[in-house]
Amino acid sequence: MxxxxxxxxxxxxxxxxxxxxxxxxxxxxxxxxxxxxxxxxxxxxxxxxxxxxxxxxxxxxxxxxxxxVPTNVIGEPPSTLQSFTEMARARGLRPTTKVLQQVSRPATLEEADRLHVAPTSPVIQIDRLRGMEGTPVCYDVVVIPEQRAPGIATADLTDASLYETLQERCGVAIYRSAYTVMAAVADTTLARLLGTSVGAAILVGDEIAYTADGTPVLLGTNKYRGDAYRFEADLFRRV
CATH class of the missing domain: 1.10.10.10 (Winged helix-like DNA-binding domain superfamily/Winged helix DNA-binding domain)
Incomplete structure (x- = not known):
């Protein structure tokens, strides 16, 4: 040095x-x-x-x-779909999940359109606080059509992988995810949940997850601490 x-x-x-x-x-x-x-x-x-x-x-x-001191930064390998739990395990870290809400409600018009279900049909909304070794990293809200995964309404998702639970309990395997990322800042509620300051940078990921036959089975909004998450992707030029 x-x-x-x-x-x-x-x-x-x-x-x-x-x-x-x-x-x-x-x-x-x-x-x-x-x-x-x-x-x-x-x-x-x-x-x-x-x-x-x-x-x-x-x-x-x-x-x-x-x-x-920066927190452990996580992120998916380029062009590989991984759940939060899989990302943590791949880095030798213990994933944690606290379920804040798990309720059945009618789908909104936008949700029904994106999930290809009838308006007001029942969906399961799950709000979770995700962490690494107990340190909060991500707040996510997931919406799943009840008719496509009825067992998820009563599943215990504490410290559990939603992808794994969907497959094991409901026979639903996530094949791909259409994912967009944008920058934002933490408001008072999110700052409290993630243990950061009001106005701190966050990354918001919005996804639609599909089965292999193209059926949309999950809408998700993931809000990550900006100092704890990195999104990577391989980009190809059209020829």
Whole structure:
């Protein structure tokens, strides 16, 4: 590490603090004034060390939050459809799910059109808070036609994979998903659920999932912490 001696000292101490878990993923570091005092370096020297750690991806800075430790970033491999649970397991992380709501209600006109069901026909709405090792990462709302997966209405989805439950309990296998992603910011309710600040960046994924015969079986809106999720895709040029 090619840093001035004082900056290298601060860098090494911060690396040690991160390695032993003094600053947990998602946590904010003390302010620069307090941090430079505890490390016995100037703020200018401290910023050199912090910038080096930022370049390595071990720290991030925010105009609103100051310096903080990024959470584990998740994301699907390019062109591969994975459930949230599968993404977590593939990274050796424990997926968690808290069910906030699981109710039957009439489909809206838009939902009926997208799911190819009759207007006001019954659907199951499931609101869930998804996490990694207990840390909230995603809030999602899923809508499923009751006639296509009746067993899902009473299924226990706590810490469970919805894709796996649909297949095992209802015989419904998700084959593909039409997925769009857009940027947004967290409102008061979402910030509280995801443990972030009001106005923090989030990524909103909107999906329609289909079986192999092209039947739409699920509408989903997934709201991820912007510092905890990355969407990847392979793009091909038409020839």
């Amino acid at each position: 090619n840093l001035p001696a004082a900056a290298l000292h601060a860098y090494d101490q911060l690396v040690t603090d991160l390695d032993v878990g003094l600053y947990a993923p998602g946590s904010r570091l003390p302010g620069e004034r307090a941090l430079s005092s505890s490390l016995h370096v100037s703020r200018a020297t401290l910023r050199v060390a912090l910038s080096a750690l930022e370049a390595e991806g071990r720290l991030q800075r925010s105009a609103q939050r100051g310096w903080y």
